[in-house]
Amino acid sequence: MRTDFERRHSRWYEKILLGVPFQLLIGLPLVVMLPSLERWGWEFWHYLPDVRRNTIAAIILAFIGILFTLRRLARFPGSQVVAYIAPTVTIYFLVMVAILFFTREGYTRQVMFSGYLACLLWFFAGHFIGKRYRRLKLAVVPLGEALKLQGTRQIELRYLDKPELDRVRFDAIVADLHAEDLTPEWEKFLAKCTLAHIPVYNVKQVQESVTGRVRIQHLSENEFGSLLPSSLYQGFKRVVDFFGALVLIPLLSPIMLATAVAIKRDSPGPVLFVQERMGYRGVPFKVYKFRSMRCDHHGKGFTEGEDDPRITRVGRVIRKYRLDELPQLFNVLKGEMSFIGPRPESLALSEWYEKDVPFFSYRHVVRPGISGWAQVEQGYAAEVDGMTAKLQYDFYYIKHFSLWIDVLITFKTLKTIFTGFGAR
Template sequence: MSGIPLSMEHQRRYSHHYERLLASKRLQLIFGMLVVVIAPALYQAGLNQLMQGDTHWWLTSDDQWHALLGTGVAYTLSVTAVNRLSRLPGTRSYLYVVPAIVISYLTLMMVLGVLGLEYSRHQVGLSFLLAVSLCTAYYYIDTRLRRMRFAVVPYGKAPSLCTRPGVEWLSLRGPDLVGLPRIDGVVADLRGELPSEWESFLADCTIHRIPVYHATHAHEMITGRVLLDHLYANEFGSLTPREDYEVIKRWMDFTVAALMLPLLAPVMLLTALAIRLDSPGPVIFRQPRMGFHCRPFTVYKFRSMYDGMKGAGFTQEGSDPRITRVGRFIRKCRLDELPQLFNVLKGDMSLIGPRPESMNLADWYRKDVPFFHYRHVVRPGITGWAQVEQGYAAEVEGMIRKLEYDFFYIKHFSFWLDLLVVIRTIKIVISGNGSR
């Protein structure tokens, strides 16, 4: 043993029994059910007793039962969504409370309406307000108290990788945790050579349930990037996307695109008319792009440049003389991307995935950027993890960083990561940030 005190288990955050109860997601869900679901139902029953002279202090009508069951499902979905999103890099859980609850309760009312089930609107409304208030307060306090804190073993690549702001990194001077505040885990370069006393220290951490993270995994968990220069030959298997979700996602893409096109048709017609009146040339811009499994396809976009400028090079930051007046507006609002919904219907693209590059750029990047073609293991997307995290990239260095985000997306290919991309995309579209 390395001489670590027997109280080492108390060096881990939330190691005390009362702390485990306070941090328990199950307890949070149960307590929330009492406040958000049961309390509005009892209030509605009491209100009915006063107004109608009902002698039963409980639910006496189907609309109250429908509201009770519906709000229970909606609250559970909301909490589940926020908890899953909060595990992803760069998220502050309390910022996703309102979107998650709004979507869940709107979905509840839509489902009840489609099924033709009556429900107590006062009961659902009260439940909604309590859910927003309770969850916002809980997750705000939880986020403020749970700033990540890791102890770093000073060997190998760990010190150079553990520098991300927003996380408290504590460099260890010896193989012990004496004098340190309680931590969320220990980070070490597990592929490097470690002295025997440090190996014993890491074993003791594991025994006392203090998480031990490999340095590249910790970096990936915090930054949302898979470093290209730390990829190992046997790691490509872990970058294979889940095939079951791939099938589900294709059906989701098709359904959403088919529903969105009729709704967005007036906007697309007005955009096409504005482009036609603003400058001569075709309304739709077509370009061959590298797609799924490295197969070329033709991408559709609203033309935002003067006709004949499509081979003029990279889009310039700021004022680009090649962009038309209408083009500048539709780029800022991302309206130029709307025709790609037809690419989604055809199966060339997904709503979410790595952005497709032109054939010339793809060939150029393949020569200078390691593993570039591996990003084509999934369908390209209208928006994606790299787009919301980094934005536009043309130079090789920027493309390498973007590819690291793409690899993270492929490795963690899931509904929850897609949902996070959707939320951040909506935020970017509203703010207009990152447009060119």
């Protein structure tokens, strides 16, 4: 049984190369030692004044933060970790420098910068060397809902012909544990896999990991409870939102002023578009946006895609780079919105959605956001199109409500802002 049922990466050298201990025992000393030796020589550890200790401690803390942040981001579907290595390394080192600056502690700039470059090299090299090991290889029991699964760039699926692994090593087994045609032979096979320490996952768990959505057709009361977000993180996030908006409003005021002038010169009408929308805990509020449509055209009450004839010339530009959302910084400051969260819907659309989806209002358990998981994964589609998919993305966000998914959404949003890719 040990020959036919062996978990992938169960061999000692694979466990070492893919594990956190290898990063901390090999990578961390290299990132610290190489810059230190280059600047201070081989005998640097015999004499460690405060400046050297501060520099080494900052590099160590930055390395550990980078390591665990990238590992957490890699768990979410669609996260291309290689795209987040440089931003993550840069942010952590900037934070370390800021802490040293504001606490007036001395440090060596040359060693800090060399440590920054060493971290970039280490994490990029680790990503490309271990790329083939990180793609999950899952065996699928071809019954029930499992037949609908589709692989991704991160997950390779192999459907089994019979209840055997044929000496192929897999990361896990996927099965519809509630399938009516799950025979005793397949149940015995799943038991043998579990005994061999090969994880067996219900298809629902894997569907969420692959699609980034929580299915909403059969939400039960217990599942509602599992979707309850952390009140501790909600409080922390509110503090970050408040001070973030307080800093960004004056910094971005020149861009907002230029946008307002361009809108006013492009077409008649007010600069701001103000609409009442459904907010946190079902409390309506007025959302602020820069107007991107003509006032003398009437439509359906929601945007009809990129080709909507009501969108002005300036409107197309500010929508592409999300500049129309900037006035919502004031909504964030007032506590009506967050930087990250489900997009707030108009009152009319919310009432209409609730007629078809009774638990639609559950998305209001967290503050609505300027950007959100549905927007970076699905795009800013027409309001009514893909409503079910949007709701599934929103529930996935609420279920995984944490700093890590907010960081990932922030990276993806910044990519859209600077490239215009994915905006509608």
